Amino acid sequence: MKKTLIASFLLCAALPAQEQEFGTSVSTTLTAVRSDPDAFRNVKVEFTVQFAALGNLSNPFFTRFTPTEYTNLMVWADEQPIWQKTEYDNVFGMLFYSKQGEKLSTVHGMKPYERFKVQGIIRNTFQNTPWIEMIDFTPVTGAVDTATLTHLYRGEKLMAERQWQKAIAELNLAHGGTAPTSVQYATYRNLGICHLRVGESEQATACLRTARSLSTAVDGELDRMLATATTTPIAELDRTVGAGSLKDYEKPMWDAFETGNVTTGTNSKTQTGKTTTTTTPSNTTTTPSAPR
Numbered sequence: 001m002k003k004t005l006i007a008s009f010l011l012c013a014a015l016p017a018q019e020q021e022f023g024t025s026v027s028t029t030l031t032a033v034r035s036d037p038d039a040f041r042n043v044k045v046e047f048t049v050q051f052a053a054l055g056n057l058s059n060p061f062f063t064r065f066t067p068t069e070y071t072n073l074m075v076w077a078d079e080q081p082i083w084q085k086t087e088y089d090n091v092f093g094m095l096f097y098s099k100q101g102e103k104l105s106t107v108h109g110m111k112p113y114e115r116f117k118v119q120g121i122i123r124n125t126f127q128n129t130p131w132i133e134m135i136d137f138t139p140v141t142g143a144v145d146t147a148t149l150t151h152l153y154r155g156e157k158l159m160a161e162r163q164w165q166k167a168i169a170e171l172n173l174a175h176g177g178t179a180p181t182s183v184q185y186a187t188y189r190n191l192g193i194c195h196l197r198v199g200e201s202e203q204a205t206a207c208l209r210t211a212r213s214l215s216t217a218v219d220g221e222l223d224r225m226l227a228t229a230t231t232t233p234i235a236e237l238d239r240t241v242g243a244g245s246l247k248d249y250e251k252p253m254w255d256a257f258e259t260g261n262v263t264t265g266t267n268s269k270t271q272t273g274k275t276t277t278t279t280t281p282s283n284t285t286t287t288p289s290a291p292r
Contacts, residue, residue, distance in 0.1 A: 025119055030077035030092060033122065037130035040122045045132075048078035048140055051114040054107075055093045063124045063131045070096040071107055073134070078115060079182050082144070083152035095120070097134045115140040115180065142180045147173075152183070155190060162238060164194045185214040189222060196225060201233035 025046040033040050033047065055072040058065055065072070073095040082088045095118070097107050110116075116137045124131040151174035158167035168191060175187040192208035195201070208226040212219075228236055 029079055030075070030118075031079055033130050033132070034077075034092065037122060037125040037128060040130060041125050042122065044119070044121050044135075046117060046119050048115060048117045049075040049092075049095070050078060050080070050082070050143070051075055051110045051112060051116070052091050053112065057093050059124075059126060059131065062126050065096045065123075065131060065133075069099060070133075071099055071104065072096055073107065078140075078180065081152075081182075081186060083149040084156070085153075094129055094131045095134055096132065097137075103137065113143045113145060115143050142178050144179055144183055148179055148183065152187065152190075155187075159190060159194065162197075164197045164238065168194045168198075181214050185211050188214065189219075192222075192225060192229070196229055196233060196236040197238040199233065199237050201229050204233065204236075205229045 023044065025044045026040075027046050028040070030047045030049055033045060052074040055074045056067065057072045058067050058070075060066045064070075072093065074091050074093045075095055076082050076087070076091055080087045080090070097104065101107075116139050118132075118134050119136040120132045120134045122130045123133050151170045155167045155170035155174060158164075158170060171187055171191045171194065175184050175191075179187070188207045188211035192204045192211060195204035195207060205226065208222060208229055211222060212226060225236065
């Protein structure tokens with residue numbers, strides 16, 4: 001009986017000491033921890049992540065994290081643009097939660113892309129990788145879904161191909177009200193770029209201002225584009241789009257005014273510098289082309 005009381009006393013005394021050892025939590029990001037894990041070793045941290053899946057990683061030789069004692073989580077940093085393939089593949093798998101934890105059932109019930117704030121301690125660093133014990137976690141509202149990621153992926157792919165109008169159509173479907181702030185920021189920033197490229201300065205200014213309001217991070221390129229959109233938007237027009245491969249509705253608005261390539265109800269043929277015009281009879285029946 002006496003031994004039990006002594007053990008209980010020592011345990012109770014150790015808890016405040018452990019709390020004092022680690023001190024208050026440092027608010028940071030998973031990206032920052034991964035970039036310099038040794039700087040955070042034995043530090044209590046807080047950061048927000050997106051759930052990917054449960055894993056089966058362990059390292060019993062160099063860490064305390066054994067499969068019998070801990071559940072392994074695979075997550076993305078909240079700030080990761082996971083609609084980009086390289087970031088989607090860059091999942092972090094060294095996050096662990098004790099199987100004695102009170103929220104174990106919640107961990108096992110998590111869905112992909114669910115967001116939560118982690119309170120954890122970097123227990124080990126091995127091969128320049130942090131091994132993190134999650135002490136506690138709290139849900140965070142808002143999450144991406146497969147549709148949002150798809151629209152963002154397609155939108156940025158179309159931007160790379162300089163198909164600005166198509167990119168605008170995709171991106172307009174990506175900024176739902178439940179999307180995380182980082183996702184909305186990227187969406188409005190991309191929309192601002194697209195509108196600038198096709199000469200829609202008012203829409204560009206509105207989108208870029210919205211993006212700026214969603215982030216406190218330094219983004220010199222965003223600030224430059226916003227200043228250009230409000231002063232000299234013509235400087236950002238994309239004048240080198242391969243218009244020959246675009247349909248009329250995909251061409252930038254300036255193309256019709258600067259090159260005179262306005263489509264009318266006539267068929268034009270150019271022969272050695274001369275232009276002959278053949279008018280299509282109004283009573284001719286035209287078969288619509290198949291949708292593509």
